[in-house]
Amino acid sequence: MINLPILRQNDREILKDIIQSKHKPAKTSLLNKYENILGDYLEYYKNRHSLERITADIDIDEEVSKYLNDAYKSGKVIDSVKAKITEIMPPAIKEKCPYCMLSEPGTFDHYLGKGQFPEYSVLSKNLVPCCSKCNSKKGEKFLSANGNRIFISFYFDELPKSSFLIVELDIDGDVPYIKDIYINSDLGNNIDEIIKTHFDELELFERYKNPMSNKLSLLVTRIKGSKQCRDDIIEVIRNEIIALEKIYGPSYWECSLYRGVVNNDDVLAYLENISIS
Known part of the structure; x- marks a missing residue:
């Protein structure tokens, strides 16, 4: 997962152009609320790192x-x-x-839902490219019962520099498998809880199981009969992690899977055995 670049375009001008493109009565109604909406935009920007403070414009x-x-x-x-x-x-x-790092983004999510916060319906900084599955699962959800944000803001939340997604593997009948997937609970910053609820609400642990299992199977197939020792196998996998991190970030699910492999002695022993046999 990675932070997203912000569109450097004046949202005041975007709103003005949208209003000018309308006909009455929409044009008149929007012009009457133009200053209100600009004030809302200012509130959004002022609270961009703590959007949970935003309240709907009555x-x-x-x-x-x-x-x-x-x-x-x-x-x-x-x-x-x-x-x-x-x-x-x-x-x-x-x-x-960006929400799941699985599917292609074919739609846009309103980080602050346009039902509850219509004033941000056309605010560029509130529009996040995403897949339809994440958009549907997220919907209008915003705050948890205790008032904390539920989802990561990929424009404004600073993501941890190290991986927060942990994958544990095990061996069953001489076959490696995904034993557990979870979030590192000791991130040491205030985004910790947001990351956890983000993964829970979008059901990412469950959604990651099949693609992770497929990548693990592909890794096994690639290494089988390759005549590599353990150190060579580790080097190949670590190089793959480094390459993926540069594109998708340290907490990309495939990077976390491969870290789980190189951190598991039993899995490495299995891979070495099928490599030289």
């Missing part, structure tokens, strides 16, 4: 909410914004959803 009525949500659904201005957000994304995010 002055945005049902009619204006509908016009803002309609503005997100279609229009040349918002289509251009979405295209520009996609364009500036690193290759890893053009290929994989």
Whole structure:
């Protein structure tokens, strides 16, 4: 998982262009709330590192909410914004959803849901490219019962520099398998709880099992009969981890899987045995 670049485009101008593209009565209603929405944008930016402090703007009525949500659904201005957000994304995010790092991002999530927070429906910094599965599972969820944010903000939360995803392996009948997947509970920063709820709510532990098992099987196939000693096997796997980390970050699920391999003596012994046999 990696942080995302922010679109360097003036959201005030984006909103103004959207309003100018509308016809009455939508144009009139949005113009009447223009200053309110700009004030909301300022609040979003001021609280970008603690978005749990944001509260919905009670002055945005049902009619204006509908016009803002309609503005997100279609229009040349918002289509251009979405295209520009996609364009500036690193290759890893053009290929994989930042929320799960599994599927290709084919839609946009509103980090603050457009149902509860319609004032941010067309705010570029609130639009996150993601896959439909994560978008559906996340929905309008935002805060937990104790008032903490549930999901990682990939624009503004600083992700740990070291891996927080731990994979443990074991051997069953001379075959390695995924024993457990969990989050390191000693990250030492305030994003710890957010990462845990992010994984729980998006069911990432369960969703990672099959792709991890497939990659483990591919690794076994690749090493079988290759005539490599343990040190050579470790070097090959560590080089793979380094290459993947540069693209997808240290907590990418495949990196964590391979770390689980090199940290397990029984699995390494198994791989060495099938390599030289």
